[in-house]
Amino acid sequence: MTPEIKGKILVLDDEPQVLQELTRILEADHYQVSPCLTGKEALALFKEEDFDLLIIEWRLDAQDGLDGFQVMESVGKLDPTLALVVLTAFPDVDSAVKAMKLGARDYLKKPMDAEIILTLVGKLTEDRKALLARREGQAVFEELKRRISSSLNLQEVLDLIAAGVAKGMGVKGCTISLLDKKRDQLKVVAYQGLTQKYMEKGPIDSVRSLGEMIQSGQDIYIPDVTKDNRVQYPEEALKEGIASILSVPLLIKQELIGAMRIYTASAQHFSPEEFKFLHGLADQAALAIENARSYEDMKNKYETLRGDLVDYFEDGWT
Amino acid sequence: MSAQGKPKVLILVIDDEMIVHQSISRILEVEGYRVDGVLRVDEALERLKKTPYDLVLTDLMIPEKSGMEAVKAIARDYPDMGVVMFTGFPTVDSAVESMKLGSLDYLPKPFTPDELLAVVNRSLDKIYKIRQERELEDLYAEAEKAIQASLELKEILNSINENVVRLFKVKGSSLLILNKKNQTLQLASSTGLSESYLQKGILDATKSVPEVLKSSEPVVVQADQFENQLQYPEEARREGISSILSCPLKVQDKISGILRLYSPQPRSFSGEELDLLRKFAEQGTRAIENALAYAKVRDDLEALQKYVPE
Numbered sequence: 001m002t003p004e005i006k007g008k009i010l011v012l013d014d015e016p017q018v019l020q021e022l023t024r025i026l027e028a029d030h031y032q033v034s035p036c037l038t039g040k041e042a043l044a045l046f047k048e049e050d051f052d053l054l055i056i057e058w059r060l061d062a063q064d065g066l067d068g069f070q071v072m073e074s075v076g077k078l079d080p081t082l083a084l085v086v087l088t089a090f091p092d093v094d095s096a097v098k099a100m101k102l103g104a105r106d107y108l109k110k111p112m113d114a115e116i117i118l119t120l121v122g123k124l125t126e127d128r129k130a131l132l133a134r135r136e137g138q139a140v141f142e143e144l145k146r147r148i149s150s151s152l153n154l155q156e157v158l159d160l161i162a163a164g165v166a167k168g169m170g171v172k173g174c175t176i177s178l179l180d181k182k183r184d185q186l187k188v189v190a191y192q193g194l195t196q197k198y199m200e201k202g203p204i205d206s207v208r209s210l211g212e213m214i215q216s217g218q219d220i221y222i223p224d225v226t227k228d229n230r231v232q233y234p235e236e237a238l239k240e241g242i243a244s245i246l247s248v249p250l251l252i253k254q255e256l257i258g259a260m261r262i263y264t265a266s267a268q269h270f271s272p273e274e275f276k277f278l279h280g281l282a283d284q285a286a287l288a289i290e291n292a293r294s295y296e297d298m299k300n301k302y303e304t305l306r307g308d309l310v311d312y313f314e315d316g317w318t
Numbered sequence: 319m320s321a322q323g324k325p326k327v328l329i330l331v332i333d334d335e336m337i338v339h340q341s342i343s344r345i346l347e348v349e350g351y352r353v354d355g356v357l358r359v360d361e362a363l364e365r366l367k368k369t370p371y372d373l374v375l376t377d378l379m380i381p382e383k384s385g386m387e388a389v390k391a392i393a394r395d396y397p398d399m400g401v402v403m404f405t406g407f408p409t410v411d412s413a414v415e416s417m418k419l420g421s422l423d424y425l426p427k428p429f430t431p432d433e434l435l436a437v438v439n440r441s442l443d444k445i446y447k448i449r450q451e452r453e454l455e456d457l458y459a460e461a462e463k464a465i466q467a468s469l470e471l472k473e474i475l476n477s478i479n480e481n482v483v484r485l486f487k488v489k490g491s492s493l494l495i496l497n498k499k500n501q502t503l504q505l506a507s508s509t510g511l512s513e514s515y516l517q518k519g520i521l522d523a524t525k526s527v528p529e530v531l532k533s534s535e536p537v538v539v540q541a542d543q544f545e546n547q548l549q550y551p552e553e554a555r556r557e558g559i560s561s562i563l564s565c566p567l568k569v570q571d572k573i574s575g576i577l578r579l580y581s582p583q584p585r586s587f588s589g590e591e592l593d594l595l596r597k598f599a600e601q602g603t604r605a606i607e608n609a610l611a612y613a614k615v616r617d618d619l620e621a622l623q624k625y626v627p628e
Contacts, residue, residue, distance in 0.1 A: 093408045097424045100417035107414045149466055150569065150604045152611055280459050287466040294469055295612050302619040309625055 007052040007125035008032045012042040012071060013087070014061045018110070022055065022087075025114045026121065039066030046075050052125045053083045055117075058099055059090045072102045081131055083124040087112060133170070134273070140168035141277060145284050154292040158190035161285045165260060166192040169274070172242065172265040176250075177204070178258035178289070186259065194263065198240040201233045213249050217256060219275075220247040223267050243267050248278055250286040257286060327351040327442065328369065332362045332376040332388055342375065345431040346438065359383035363391055371399055373441055378405035378412055386416060393420025398452070400445035402437060404429070457485050458594060462601055471609040475507035478577065478602040483509055485598070486591065488579045489559070492516075493567075495575040496523055496531075503576060511580065515557040518550045523576075525549045527564045530576055536565040536592050540584060561585040565595050567603040574603060 009031050011022050019035035026033045034051070036042040039060060046054075054075055058068035072084055086099045089110040096107045105124055108116065144164030148157050158176050166174040173193030177186040186204045213220055222228045222245045225237040231245070242263045250258040260282050270278070329351050331342050339355035346353050354369070356362045359380055366374075374392055376385040385403055392401040403416040408426035416424055422441040425433065461481035468474055479491040490510025494503035503521035526549045529537045539562045544551035554562070559580045567575040577599050587595070 091410045093410055093413050093424070093426060096410045096413045097417065100414060101423070106418070107410065109410070145462075146600070146604075149601060150607070152608055283459075283463055284466065287463060291466065291469055291608060291612075295608070295615065298612065298615045298619060302615055302622065305619065305622050305626070309622060312627070 003030050005032045006030050007121070007128075008034070008050065009053045009055060009121065010034050010036065010042055010046060010051045011055045012036045012039065012060070012068070013057040014038070015057070015089075018057070018087075018112075021112065022117075025112075025117060029118050029121075031121065031125075038062075038064050039068070039071040040064040042071055043074055046078060050079075051082060052128050053085065053121060055085045055087050055121075057088055058086050058095050059088065069098060069102060072099070072104070076103050081128060081135075083128050085120065085124070087117075137168045137170060138277065140164060141281055144168065145281065148285060148288040151288070152292050152295040154289065154296050155190070157285075157288050157292045159192075161260070161281075161288075162190040162192040165262065165278075165281070169262060169278070171262050171268070173263040175199075175261045175263075176258065176285075177261065178250075179256065189258075195240060198236055201236045204232065213247060213256065213259065217249050217251060217254060219249070222246075241265055246270065248282045250282055250289065252286050252290050257289065260285065327373070328371045329353045329438070330362060330365060330369075330371045330374045331355045332357075332359060332374065332380065332385060334358070334377070334380050338377065342434065345434050349435065349438075351438075359385065359388045362388055366392070366396060366399070372445060373400040373402065373438065375402050375404060375438070378403055378416070379407060386412070386419065389416050389419045389421045398445070398449055400441045402441050454485070454594070458598070461485055461598060465602055465605045468605075469609050469612040471606065471613060472507070474602075474605045474609050476509070478598075478605075479507055479509040482577065482579060482595070482598065486563075486579055486587075486595070488563075488581045488585075490580040492578045492580075493575060494521060494578060496573060506575070512557060515553055518553045522549060527562070527576075530564045530566050531573060534566050534568060534571065534573060536563060536587075536595055538563050538585075538587055558582050563587055563595070565599045567599050567606070569600060569603045569607065574606070577602065 006029070009026055011019055011033055013019050013022070014037055016037065019037070023033045023035050034045055034049070036045060039062065042054075043066075054072070056068045056071060060066070060068055068086070075082055076084070084099075084102070084104045086095075086104050086107045087110060088095070088107070091107070091109045099107050106120055108120075141164065144160060147164075148160050151157050151160070162174045162176050166172070171193075173191065175188050175191040175194065177188045179186055188199060188204075191199055212218070220230070222231060225231045225242055225245060226234050228234075231237060237245075243266045244264045246262040246264075248260045248262070249256050250260060262278075327350070329346060331339050331353060333339060333355070334357050336355075343353040343355070354365070356365060359376070360383060362374065362376070365371075374388065376388045378385040385405075389401050389403055392399055400422050401420065402423045402425060403412075403421045404425040404427055405412065406427040408424070413424045422444055423437045425437050461484070464481055465474055465477050468477065475493050478493060482491045483489075490508065492508035492511060493506045495506045497504055501523045503523050503526060505516060508516060523531055527537055527539055527547050529547075539547045541555070541560045544554055548554055548562070557580070559582060561581040561584055563579040563581075565577045565579075566573045567577055577595075
């Protein structure tokens, strides 16, 4: 069985030996390599295919009039997520600064060191995969925001949020809980990725699990469910395969109406960017929930009244 | 970008030699920038806690703590602040390292006043752009929340206009509802426009920037196209309008109206700005639809309440 390709790399150098050596080193480590001798050739290929990385000599014997910087600028515009690395036999401060300003992730000198190149290439392809995954998550969130704001059906809104957050964050599960009128019971109103058995484990004491949040309106992060006394059902959580829980408040004008909880299967680090996104989404979710509730309240009043009137007239007529 | 009419540009220089502070200050103060100087990196990091500098210029080789540490700390802790490294001992390695850490540029010493100014101004432009993008992003998030924070139609319409004016920094905005039967555009709400301009006359959707309905995309009309594109070109000029951007209000390709932005200066809109406006108009349309659905149930309820016996 052939191992999976770790990434697709475009290599541009006007020295055929350099291309051969790079191709050999990278292919041995399971990268797919496309060697090019001219900028024109590289650009043409780049327009047709998707690459993870471009390794480029900035000083090219440019028969087609394109130097390495022009190529870097063009591909950077076509795909800002592409990783760029300069590998040069002509290192100098000016070209290094220029390359870095054009977005190069590194600037290496020839002769090449296979180990350094492979370590760097490994890191950059991983980084790019993570970046693309984040973008996809953001696209899921954008779509989710659009969908929750176009519905006034409360249960639909709640289910959309739970499913969208689990998918967009790439986590094990998500629940949405709302506070009851007396504000002492949190009731789970939608969940995704968790078993019914776990959801029916028992009533949640909101003072114990969310007391801090009600006071402060801040997130609560429990990195290890087995070592935290705010977790009411640690054994059940463990059995369910939950490692950590992040609770994000749902607020309307600074007042807590409920919580969005994110369950991960292993301890997870959320980046500031992810937190920002999650809070933006929580704010919109709270508004959508509130709107759907107001609409349903009004509708219920209408239907109750209509029922009463029907009864009244029927009784009146008989 | 000039400093005219804006708060003064603040620049901090880190170098262990006073003479360097003096020469940099002399060059940059001519531009109207305020330049402070410190001799050590730790001293600089203390200063940054109190003063919101726009740009920090740091030497590489400084006793006690290297300029590289300053670059690292600033890029990590102050995303709205720029940092540039300069050095009398330029090497490829330190250039690459400093820029990987977040230095916006790398300037070998000695430099001419023009070289320094070019690097400083380019770096300031970069940092202004980053700030602007962040500001727009935050404003947009607020705007999107604002229009969803209500189910009252009038409130939502006003909120759409006010937020669009704030987001795109224009003079005024109006919301026009498309009457499909007679193809007229009816004013539902506006901000920043005079009463006489609003009362100028009936708007015919097939004559007032007709391209919007045809393409179902945002369309910009500049002053020299007013005669061809507008029904009331004279009135627009009298109102002091130079550019008009019209964006369809649509959900799933169904156009229900037009959101119109009015700029007193001739103004073009970038692809990103148009994308943002499209997204905002779409969210606005959904908010309007929700408000209409809510109003309908409320009206139904009120109608029934009349039958409730005393």
